[in-house]
Amino acid sequence: MTFTAFRGLAAALATSALALPVAAQSWDMPTPYGDSVFHTQNIMEFVADIEEATDLEITVHSAGSLYAHPEIKDSVRRGLAPMGEVLMSRLANEDPIFAVDSIPFLASSYEEGRALWEASRPMVEEKLAAQGLTLLFAVPWPGQSIYTQEPIESAADLEGASFRAYNAATERLAQLMGAVPTQIETGDIPTAFSTGRVDAMITSPSTGVSSQAWDFTSHYTDTQAWLPKNMVIVNSRALDGLDEATREAIMSAAAEAETRGWEMSAAETAAKMATLEENGMTISDPSETLSGELAEIGETMTAEWLDEAGDEGQQVVDAYEAKMSDM
Structure with a gap:
């Protein structure tokens, strides 16, 4: 093959490689609860919003099917799963700050629960950041x-x-x-x-x-x-490894998921109380x-x-x- 022909072949191969679609990045996301639980349903919408806005593909593994609840936080910290959901008070043995939303009668309504979350969120974020984790959003369960x-x-x-x-x-x-x-x-x-x-x-x-x-x-x-909360967390290095537009899309979807999740929790409370009364x-x-x-x-x-x-x-x-x- 002549040098001119070789250059032509090389140029053609480079052009065809550039024309190939870039493979989307895939993430796994373990959650502890089944698909019928409103927390999981909210997460499905959160993931759909991200996938619609970015090339990131996220597979939600619900009901502890990838990692059991006690393993999820550590799996995200170690980067085995880039993102996951945990009950915040499950981390109380690491630091009592994570138990603040489970102190009986400190916050006994959604209004009080929201105020407590706004007051505690910066410190929760700080505690997570020290472990290489970024808080995306948190949603409460109905009150006890x-x-x-x-x-x-x-x-x-x-x-x-x-x-x-x-x-x-x-x-x-x-x-x-x-x-x-x-x-x-x-x-x-x-x-x-x-x-x-x-x-x-x-x-x-x-x-x-x-x-x-x-x-x-x-x-x-x-x-x-009390209104105990679930947190959705992401491995900070994995998040930082994404391009800026994808990071912004994730944070935007997270803000929407938190607002939507609190509304879903309140609706869940009203619906289940009605069922109790009906019975x-x-x-x-x-x-x-x-x-x-x-x-x-x-x-x-x-x-x-x-x-x-x-x-x-x-x-x-x-x-x-x-x-x-x-x-």
């Missing part, structure tokens, strides 16, 4: 409320009752209400009530419906004791006496959390109280 077989007017009505606990916070809450904490997993709730192992519980209306609480309780006291449960607000007692319990548990969280925790609480005073 009390299920009983009889109406309750005060904490005295729960004295000595066997009260379902599923973590350290709910165990402490039961103790402060004068009840006896009993560890019961979600799947065991109906059996625990039917066999008398437990007399009352605090959980979301979503769990109340999924466990068909009307079969073993009759009263739902709408305390909205014969009595829905009521806490009495003035009970509200006062629960507020005192909230103050006690906040003080206990502050002992762990120290100055950083106090900064968050001060910022939250300042936001509430401006409302």
Whole structure:
């Protein structure tokens, strides 16, 4: 082959290579919950928005099908999966700041929950950034409320009752209400009530419906004791490795997902409470006496959390109280 012919062949190959489409980058995203859960549905919309605006392809692995819930955060930190979803309070053993949204009665409504999130978000972002993680958005579960077989007017009505606990916070809450904490997993709730192992519980209306609480309780006291949040996080190096337009599209989609997710959570609360009522449960607000007692319990548990969280925790609480005073 002559030199001129070689140059011509090389030029032709280069031109054809440039004409080939660039392969889209693919990411995996593990989540802990099934496709029917509103958090997962919100994430599907979030991913669709990103894919519509960019060449990034994201496969959502729901229901712990790629990594189990306890493994997701570390898989994102290590870059095994660039993006994932976790319950924020699952990280409380790393730093008490991650438990701020699970302090009973510190924030007991969506309005208060939003103010608490705005107050705590900068510090949560800082804690994640130190581990090479970037927070994209967070969405709350419906508020936690009390299920009983009889109406309750005060904490005295729960004295000595066997009260379902599923973590350290709910165990402490039961103790402060004068009840006896009993560890019961979600799947065991109906059996625990039917066999008398437990007399009352605090959980979301979503769990109340999924466990068909009307079969073993009759009263739902709408305390909205706390609104625990799920966070969607991304590996910071993976995010920084994307082009600027793709990064901007992800952050824009994340902002929309947070707004949409909070709206979906509120709608979920209303829908599930309606289902409880349709199945014969009595829905009521806490009495003035009970509200006062629960507020005192909230103050006690906040003080206990502050002992762990120290100055950083106090900064968050001060910022939250300042936001509430401006409302």
